[in-house]
Amino acid sequence: MVALAALFALVLTGCGGGGDQTDGEPTAGDDTEDPGTTDGDAGEGGDAGPFTIGVSNGFTGSEWRTQMLANIEAAFEEYEEQGLVDELIIESADVDVDGQIQQIRNLVNAGVDAIIINPNSPDALNAAFDEAAEAGVRIYAIDQAVTAESVTNVVIDQNEWAKISARWLAEQVGEGGRVVGVNGIAGHPANEARWSGATEVLEEAGVEIVTQANANWSQSEGATVMADLLAQYGDDIDGVWAQDGVAEGVLRALVDADRLDLVTTGEARAGYMRLWQEHDVDTIGVVNPPGVGVTALRIAMRELQGGQLDESQLTDGNTILLPMPDSVTNAELEEWLAEVEDQPDGYSVDVMLSDDEVATYFQ
Known part of the structure; x- marks a missing residue:
C-alpha cells in the first residue's frame, strides 16, 4: 500500500489544475492518503474547527457511489484523528430532485460546515444551494457539475x-x-x-x-x-x-x-x-475516479481553515477541473489487472489528490 501511495504521488505530481492529461499512468489505489493538513491553526478568515461535514448522495444503485462514500469516510477518519473534524453526516438514498433538496436542508439543519454533494440535476437544486450558502455552509459538487455560483464544482470534465x-x-x-x-x-x-x-x-x-x-x-x-x-x-x-x-x-x-x-x-x-x-x-x-469525493473534502478542509482558492485555477469562476487520468488499453491490461488483483469486481481504478496536490489550487 505504501508503494502504491508513493506511485500515486509520482503520477499526479505536476498535473496542476485545468484538467490537463496526466503524464504516465495512474495506479489503482484502495486507500486514502494522509490528509496532510495544517496543525489546526486557522488561516485568515478561517476557523480551527473541529468541523462537521455533510454528504448528499441521491443515487445508491452503483458500486461507484459505494466506493465514493467509503473513500470519504476513510479520509474523514484521518482528519478526525487530527482533531480537525467531529462528525460526518451522510444523507444517501435513491431520491428525486425534491428528495435531494430535503437532504441538503437536513444537513443545514444539522449544523454542518460544508456539504459534499453528488447532484441529481445541474440546476434544479440551485435554490437549496443558495439557502445553504446564506446559512454559511460551503458546498462542493463532485462527479457532476452544477450551475449555482454558490457551489464549487470539483469534477473531471x-x-x-x-x-x-x-x-x-x-x-x-x-x-x-x-x-x-x-x-x-x-x-x-x-x-x-x-x-x-x-x-x-x-x-x-x-x-x-x-x-x-x-x-x-x-x-x-x-x-x-x-x-x-x-x-x-x-x-x-x-x-x-x-x-x-x-x-x-x-x-x-x-x-x-x-x-x-x-x-x-x-x-x-x-x-x-x-x-x-x-x-x-x-x-x-x-478512468472515472470515485476518489473525487476525497479531493473535494481536502479542498473543503483547506477553505474552512482560511485557505483562498486561486481564481486563475478555476473554470467558469467556480469549477475545479481535475486532471484526467490515462485510460486502460490492451497494451497495459496485464499491469492494471495486477494492480486490482485483490479488489472486488465492482472496484473502480481510483485516483485522489493528496493535500499537497490540492494546495496547488490555492493562493
Whole structure:
C-alpha cells in the first residue's frame, strides 16, 4: 500500500489544475492518503474547527457511489484523528430532485460546515444551494457539475471523458460505421455531458448513431438493454458506445450472444477488465475516479481553515477541473489487472489528490 501511495504521488505530481492529461499512468489505489493538513491553526478568515461535514448522495444503485462514500469516510477518519473534524453526516438514498433538496436542508439543519454533494440535476437544486450558502455552509459538487455560483464544482470534465472512448470507437468502426449507445440515467448531469461529448465525436467522424438507450448505470440493466438492442439492430451495427457502470453488462451480453465481432467501449473496473482479458477482446477502459469525493473534502478542509482558492485555477469562476487520468488499453491490461488483483469486481481504478496536490489550487 505504501508503494502504491508513493506511485500515486509520482503520477499526479505536476498535473496542476485545468484538467490537463496526466503524464504516465495512474495506479489503482484502495486507500486514502494522509490528509496532510495544517496543525489546526486557522488561516485568515478561517476557523480551527473541529468541523462537521455533510454528504448528499441521491443515487445508491452503483458500486461507484459505494466506493465514493467509503473513500470519504476513510479520509474523514484521518482528519478526525487530527482533531480537525467531529462528525460526518451522510444523507444517501435513491431520491428525486425534491428528495435531494430535503437532504441538503437536513444537513443545514444539522449544523454542518460544508456539504459534499453528488447532484441529481445541474440546476434544479440551485435554490437549496443558495439557502445553504446564506446559512454559511460551503458546498462542493463532485462527479457532476452544477450551475449555482454558490457551489464549487470539483469534477473531471465528463464531456471530455466521454470523447476519449468515442474517439477510440470511431477509429475502430471507421467512417460510415453504425453504432448504438448504452447510457446511464437520463437527465443526470454527467450522463447528459457524456452523451453530448460522445455524440459530437462520433458524428464528426462520420459514424452513424442508430439509437441509444438508458440502463441506469446498472450492470444487470446494461446486459438487458444490450440484449434488446442486439435483437433489434444486431445485424446492422458495428459497435457500441457504453459508459461507466453499464459497460460490463454490455460486454456480458455480447459474450452471451457470441457477438464479440462488435466493438464496444468500457470502463476501468476490475470486473470489466477481468472479463476483457478472459475473452481476449480489444476495448478501452476510461478512468472515472470515485476518489473525487476525497479531493473535494481536502479542498473543503483547506477553505474552512482560511485557505483562498486561486481564481486563475478555476473554470467558469467556480469549477475545479481535475486532471484526467490515462485510460486502460490492451497494451497495459496485464499491469492494471495486477494492480486490482485483490479488489472486488465492482472496484473502480481510483485516483485522489493528496493535500499537497490540492494546495496547488490555492493562493
